[in-house]
Amino acid sequence: MTHPFPNPAIAPMQRQQVRDGLLLTAERWQRAHDYQRKRQNLHYQSINQPGIVCGLGVRVIPAPEEVAAQYRDNRWVQIQPGIAIDLEGNPIVVPHPINFRIATELKDSEPVTVYLVAQYRDPDQLGGSPDCEVVKETFRIDERSRPPERSEVELCRVLLRSSQQELLRTPADIFFPGYGDLDLRYRRQAQARPQGLVQIAEINSDDEDCNRNFFNFTYLLRAVEDIYPSLKGAETVDRVTWDGDIYPYELIYLTGNQGLSLNNHQFSKLSSYLNSGGTLLVDAPAESTELIQSVQTIAQHLQTPLKSLQEARRDHPLRIKPFLFSALPIIDGSRIQLLSGGGIILAIGNLGGLWGLDEELQRSRSDIRTAQELGINILHFAWKRKQAIDLQSERTLLRE
Numbered sequence: 001m002t003h004p005f006p007n008p009a010i011a012p013m014q015r016q017q018v019r020d021g022l023l024l025t026a027e028r029w030q031r032a033h034d035y036q037r038k039r040q041n042l043h044y045q046s047i048n049q050p051g052i053v054c055g056l057g058v059r060v061i062p063a064p065e066e067v068a069a070q071y072r073d074n075r076w077v078q079i080q081p082g083i084a085i086d087l088e089g090n091p092i093v094v095p096h097p098i099n100f101r102i103a104t105e106l107k108d109s110e111p112v113t114v115y116l117v118a119q120y121r122d123p124d125q126l127g128g129s130p131d132c133e134v135v136k137e138t139f140r141i142d143e144r145s146r147p148p149e150r151s152e153v154e155l156c157r158v159l160l161r162s163s164q165q166e167l168l169r170t171p172a173d174i175f176f177p178g179y180g181d182l183d184l185r186y187r188r189q190a191q192a193r194p195q196g197l198v199q200i201a202e203i204n205s206d207d208e209d210c211n212r213n214f215f216n217f218t219y220l221l222r223a224v225e226d227i228y229p230s231l232k233g234a235e236t237v238d239r240v241t242w243d244g245d246i247y248p249y250e251l252i253y254l255t256g257n258q259g260l261s262l263n264n265h266q267f268s269k270l271s272s273y274l275n276s277g278g279t280l281l282v283d284a285p286a287e288s289t290e291l292i293q294s295v296q297t298i299a300q301h302l303q304t305p306l307k308s309l310q311e312a313r314r315d316h317p318l319r320i321k322p323f324l325f326s327a328l329p330i331i332d333g334s335r336i337q338l339l340s341g342g343g344i345i346l347a348i349g350n351l352g353g354l355w356g357l358d359e360e361l362q363r364s365r366s367d368i369r370t371a372q373e374l375g376i377n378i379l380h381f382a383w384k385r386k387q388a389i390d391l392q393s394e395r396t397l398l399r400e
Helices: 026-047 214-227 264-275 289-301 365-391
Strands: 051-055 058-060 076-079 082-085 091-094 098-101 112-121 138-144 152-160 196-198 200-203 231-233 238-240 251-255 279-284 337-341 344-348
Touching: 051 152, 076 112, 091 112, 091 138, 098 138, 138 152, 196 365, 200 214, 214 231, 214 365, 231 365, 251 365, 264 279, 264 289, 279 289, 279 365, 289 344, 344 365
Parallel strands: 196 231, 200 238, 200 251, 251 279, 279 344
Antiparallel strands: 051 082, 058 076, 076 098, 082 091, 112 138, 112 152, 337 344
16 A cells, blocks of 8 residues: 655765865756755755645636627636645645636446545746746646646545536535535645554454444544544555455454354465564453354464453553553453554454444543544554564664
8 A cells, every 4th residue: 555645765965075275067057056945945845744834725606708798607616725735745836816717527327426626836846937037836626537746736626427407506505515516625734644543454254243343443544634633544444364465454443243264275375474663453242152262262373372451561552551441441341452462453342333333322432532542552562563573673664
């Protein structure tokens, strides 16, 4: 999986060496200024993530009177002045309102998502007049029928369908826009860059309950960025099997009721995955005796028997980082149990059942928040474990 905020390229920086009598040429002057630009971009990209700084609102407008008659339709928006910063640290400055027409043609019956994006344009690459003494850094506004590229900053999106007569509208409910409504929910704000990204996959099996908490994991990942901004969960939770590729993931998640039965190849693969820094989280309901016992047996065979938090050191990271736990959360009247060893974490009591929505609105906010904080401790543990093992191996930590 591609990291949404890749690290800067690791390359030595070169600056102009200045001495008395040095002849000031255009090349040397340019080199000196390029060094400052690259240093600034390197600094921003290292500790921040791209996004909108201010402004750049988008609103529906009537077609401007000065455009040709064939373009006077309900496809016009106006982008307000504002500032954004792209992935490489380049500033995108829109100094005045921009009228823009959505031109995507709807040929099929299937709805199409159109993305409105802004992109930095380097004047040195635009082939301007060499005689001009001052060049202006500029930008480009585009529409896309695919998700934005890394170098692009999303301003809004809109879901269009061919049967729609009035194409663009201001949404009646900004949190739940419909067809043709401007959707600003996915705009990313420029802010501090998370220290780590946790990539997660759920194990699929013939156990009918193996997907019981799949959507709850999504709620946990949404909560991570707000509760603990230094960590970020991947945008999606993938589904894999024991015979699939499990190595790209810091954490693989398994739940259900049946005992965990691995053949020799799968057992060897799990051992290799754990030794390479991966973490296996088994989230077992309290009554799932077969699953609990089988995981403990596998841990014994791996020579890393599971110990409860009560048996572990008081400063065990699952207990104190980033959130301190003096007691584990309670679900359906029973307290969650947490055991770990050698990269395997066994949660007894269906911890994932507390991460998402309770349709009956019976569970307290404090119980849900406590369970989410414990989930974040688990994600943090998985990330730090993978990072530490990678730093001691030949594998590079940087993921482009």
